[in-house]
Amino acid sequence: MNDTLEAEPAVYFTEENSEEAVIARMRSDCDPRLRTVMSAAIRHLHAFVKEIEPTDAEWGATIEFLTRTGQISTDWRQEYILLSDILGVSMLVDAINNRKPSGATETTVLGPFHVADVPRLELGANLCLDGKGEPIFIEGRITSANGTPIAGALIDVWQCNDEGFYDVQQADVQPPMNLRGMFETDEDGNFWFRSVKPRYYPIPTDGPVGKLLQAMGRHPYRPAHVHFIVSAPGYRSVTTHLFVPDCPYLGSDAVFGVKESLIAQINMTEPSARSLAAGLDSAHWHLKYDFVLVPQE
Amino acid sequence: MNDTLEAEPAVYFTEENSEEAVIARMRSDCDPRLRTVMSAAIRHLHAFVKEIEPTDAEWGATIEFLTRTGQISTDWRQEYILLSDILGVSMLVDAINNRKPSGATETTVLGPFHVADVPRLELGANLCLDGKGEPIFIEGRITSANGTPIAGALIDVWQCNDEGFYDVQQADVQPPMNLRGMFETDEDGNFWFRSVKPRYYPIPTDGPVGKLLQAMGRHPYRPAHVHFIVSAPGYRSVTTHLFVPDCPYLGSDAVFGVKESLIAQINMTEPSARSLAAGLDSAHWHLKYDFVLVPQE
Incomplete structure (x- = not known):
């Protein structure tokens, strides 16, 4: 029993006053923050x-959907993040937390396939450990907004293979740390590597979220x-993706991660001095993208 | 690949257009209903x-809360209904689905302790099978809105005991079907029984919802x-409760179930002919409440 409760005037819940009665x-x-939220x-x-x-x-069906979305989640599958x-x-949360001056590289979602403690690789190294897929040479420069190169910047890279699977999804097929690596820019802020x-x-379609997506007529x-x-x-730090421009799903990403500034240019080119030194001795895909960082607040 | 997707003009997600981009x-x-919802x-x-x-x-904490709320739910515990x-x-959903003409008995939530197939009892029977608690005699009449008594109406009743537990919560302490029963009104629409x-x-406080309630400063x-x-x-049909008027939590029900019209009058009275016939031979609590039903649409 609580004296202060007895003293409160009773405001009974109605359809009309429902929000106010609960708040x-x-x-x-x-x-205060919990109160606001x-x-x-x-x-x-x-x-x-x-x-x-x-x-x-x-x-009742809504309650059931929310319950199953929690219940299908495990240490390695997060269906609520998917929702x-x-x-x-x-x-939207990413956009709210990463408002930046125009010109700075835009962010997008981290996704579930990031792995900590990936190997530090030499510039020019090949991320692809099993030789599968069409070779691409990726290079660029990290600068501040006024164009000053940033030496010693770290670039943590990861991607799926030519069949759309990350190494962690195919532990029995792909070598560990396939298509992952950490690079450091040279004294002129440059980075380059093979992939x-x-x-x-x-995205996973066998759970409640996949079924909802299908019911909404979405791929x-x-x-x-x-x-x-x-x-x-x-x-x-900037957490982002670069998108391949000729993909049919570029305009309809299931998780809305695409931003126009993150669609890279990719061309088939003859080897350059750098890509040749990296072992690419015939025509290959080439992606060049410069990242622009802003100072920490 | 889907030709119609390729033909769609790309509208990329931004903080400003976020709702429209997703819809x-x-x-x-x-x-159409799923689309509206x-x-x-x-x-x-x-x-x-x-x-x-x-x-x-x-x-991230919100995702974690929603996940745990699903994961703690079982066949017999529904934490999302609690939320x-x-x-x-x-x-609110109950109110929306039970808008009724003034004068009809108001509804409230079913709650998690209803049991199907309870025993049919004779009018005057005692719901209390273990003799614990202060006796109450409950009676009333079921009528239509114009006062016509409804003979043969069914009254499904259930309640917790004098310590606040339902039989299903204390299977090792209370007899099965303790404080539950189904009655049928007599030719004048009357019902009466002992309890x-x-x-x-x-409500359960050991899960995520109980912790949220506590964080909000609510009992x-x-x-x-x-x-x-x-x-x-x-x-x-009317699914409802009658509330005991002298309870300190009447103005602050954790689930907002109280409506003014459902607060019953309860008095200590001398036995009446009916309560005496039901075995109550000294002063006891007395609750009288008439239910008013409206025709099916």
Whole structure:
């Protein structure tokens, strides 16, 4: 029993006052940020329910969907992140947290396939350990917004293979750390390495989120891309992708990760001095992209 | 590959166009109701995220909360219904689906403790099988809105005991079907039976929803009540509670189930002819409540 509760005037819940009745129940001394977040959650959730007026059966199906989305998640599968991804919320949270001056390299979602402690490789090394796929030479420069090259910047790269699978998805087929590596820019801010052209691939479709996607008439594909995390002391890290321009899913990424500035130019070229030195002695794909970092706040 | 996808003009996701970019991705030929519901869900969800501007860590904690809420749910524990309950959404869905003419008995949530196939009892029977608690005599009449008594109406009753536990929560302590029963009204629409005064009780507090409730500075108690489902051929069934008026949590039900019209009058009275015939031979609690049903649509 709590004396302060007895003293509260009773405001009973009605369809009309529903948001206010629920929000008013929070104690004034609870964490201010939680109070702000939960007040907003309650207002938007009630507005949604009032707009769609679900039947009991529809609300029951919603409860069931939310429950199964939690239950199918494991240490290595996160179906709620997938739900956040396909509803554009992951990209929205990314956008909100990475507003930057014009000219800085734009961000996109991390995705579930990043691995920590990848091998540090020499510039020019080949990420592809099994020789499968069409060779591509990737190079560029890391600079600050005014064009100053950033020496010693780190470039963490990972991608799927020519069939659309990451090494961690095919531990029995691909060598460990296939198509992953960490490079450091030279004194002029340059980086260069060998890899293979990645393929588009589907997000998991065997769970509740895949079924929802199908019911909405949407395909599950992510357009072909290479992941990057670029970091340097004193600068804000950039987590992003570069997209292959000739992919049919570029305009309809299942997780909304594509930004126009992240669509790379890829050409078939003759070997350059650098790509030849890296072992590419005939025509190959070539991707050049410069990353622009902004100072840490 | 899909020709129609290639023909779509690319509209890339931005913070500004986020709702439209996601909604536009639904195919026009998907189920119209799903399209309406998902469009509303996307709009309200994005508006919520834009309002609170979560950090990456906050969004991660939200994903984690939603995941654990699914994972703690089992065949006998439904933490997402509990979440819906404490945010007032269950009562809102109940209100939306049970709009009724003034004068009809109001509804409230079913709750998780209803059991099917309870025993049919004679009028005057005692629901309390273990003799624990303060005796109460409950009686009333079932009528239509114009006062016509409804003979043969069914009254499905269940409640917790004097310590706040339902039989199904204490299978090792309470007899099966303790404080449950089904009655049928007599030719004048009357019902009457014996029971014991119920106690307030907490909703489960050991899961993510209980922790959220605590963080919001809210207590977990439901005020003392007796559950009823009243049904009769040709009439809409009413799922509701009657609340004990002297309970300290009446103004702050953790699931917002209280409506003013459902707070019963309870008095200590001398035995009446009926309560005496039911075996109550000294002063006892007395609750009288008439239910008003409306025709099925």
